[in-house]
Amino acid sequence: MTPDLLDEGAARAQAHRSRVAATGKTESGGRAAGFRRKVEPGEVDLAHGRILYLEEVSVSFDGFKAINKLSLDIAPGELRCIIGPNGAGKTTMMDIITGKTRPDSGTVFFGSTIDLLRHKEAEIAQMGIGRKFQKPTVFEQLTVFENLELALKTAKGVAASMFFRLDSRDADRLAEVLRTIHLSESATRLAGTLSHGQKQWLEIGMLLMQDPKLLLLDEPVAGMTDEETARTAELFLSLKGKHSLMVVEHDMSFIQAISEKVTVLHEGSVLAEGTLAQVQGDPRVIEVYLGR
Numbered sequence: 001m002t003p004d005l006l007d008e009g010a011a012r013a014q015a016h017r018s019r020v021a022a023t024g025k026t027e028s029g030g031r032a033a034g035f036r037r038k039v040e041p042g043e044v045d046l047a048h049g050r051i052l053y054l055e056e057v058s059v060s061f062d063g064f065k066a067i068n069k070l071s072l073d074i075a076p077g078e079l080r081c082i083i084g085p086n087g088a089g090k091t092t093m094m095d096i097i098t099g100k101t102r103p104d105s106g107t108v109f110f111g112s113t114i115d116l117l118r119h120k121e122a123e124i125a126q127m128g129i130g131r132k133f134q135k136p137t138v139f140e141q142l143t144v145f146e147n148l149e150l151a152l153k154t155a156k157g158v159a160a161s162m163f164f165r166l167d168s169r170d171a172d173r174l175a176e177v178l179r180t181i182h183l184s185e186s187a188t189r190l191a192g193t194l195s196h197g198q199k200q201w202l203e204i205g206m207l208l209m210q211d212p213k214l215l216l217l218d219e220p221v222a223g224m225t226d227e228e229t230a231r232t233a234e235l236f237l238s239l240k241g242k243h244s245l246m247v248v249e250h251d252m253s254f255i256q257a258i259s260e261k262v263t264v265l266h267e268g269s270v271l272a273e274g275t276l277a278q279v280q281g282d283p284r285v286i287e288v289y290l291g292r
């Protein structure tokens with residue numbers, strides 16, 4: 001881990017907090033990012049300023065509506081936090097985006113042109129939607145470096161991975177990801193010997209090796225120490241802009257550190273949206289969290 005990188009992340013976190021405190025406003029990750037740019041085949045079309053778009057999505061399990069006419073969109077480069085009480089539908093929403101669960105009705109688009117409901121889970125991952133589950137699933141018997149190398153091979157597909165040799169571009173990328181996840185000095189350590197927080201960062205690094213456009217992260221700081229949580233906040237702020245992130249978390253201090261726009265889910269729909277302060281002051285949100 002390099003001190004300058006930590007300083008840079010800490011400075012960015014501080015600047016972000018001051019900006020939100022001063023203006024009380026959220027900011028998108030740059031809605032103009034893809035405007036009027038020619039879209040290459042396989043590229044996500046960001047012309048409408050949205051990387052992810054859900055409209056009126058519903059799914060029932062045995063007659064119970066886990067997701068109920070859910071509509072929301074994420075801008076390119078945005079870091080969106082999703083909160084909501086247990087059973088609000090957060091995991092089910094991620095399952096729908098990643099193709100694990102098919103909704104009964106509604107629309108789910110990646111960019112303006114890719115209808116995710118027409119694609120299988122593996123295809124969606126290949127398109128650039130990476131998902132991190134709550135529990136880290138790194139290969140404990142491999143080193144940190146080997147875990148990242150394996151993720152790169154996987155990203156290149158089965159055929160290419162059979163003849164895979166790390167070229168200088170790949171090596172540069174791997175070194176950059178190691179720096180980003182604060183594990184440069186632990187590259188030769190077995191992943192099994194890392195702390196819980198470091199394993200979480202390594203898994204995020206493995207996703208980054210696949211260069212995802214959108215990252216879905218489920219309770220990334222659960223079980224982390226305060227210091228690890230603070231570093232994870234810096235990490236996420238450094239990823240914002242280059243990637244779009246959707247973060248489901250219950251830890252409000254972590255959300256406070258990273259969030260601009262927060263979406264509150266309740267009974268499968270959006271209950272409120274805004275800055276953390278705005279949604280925390282919303283009587284409907286207070287009722288849902290405290291009123292029962």
Ligand SMILES: Nc1ncnc2c1ncn2[C@@H]1O[C@H](COP(=O)(O)OP(=O)(O)OP(=O)(O)O)[C@@H](O)[C@H]1O
Nearest residue numbers: 061062065066084085086087088089090091092093
């Ligand atoms: N496969 C399933 N079969 C039946 N019910 C399900 C299924 N998946 C989810 N549910 C139900 O749908 C509702 C939403 O669950 P979900 O896990 O999406 O909520 P959540 O917001 O992620 O909750 P938590 O914060 O506890 O993780 C819950 O009532 C859950 O029991």
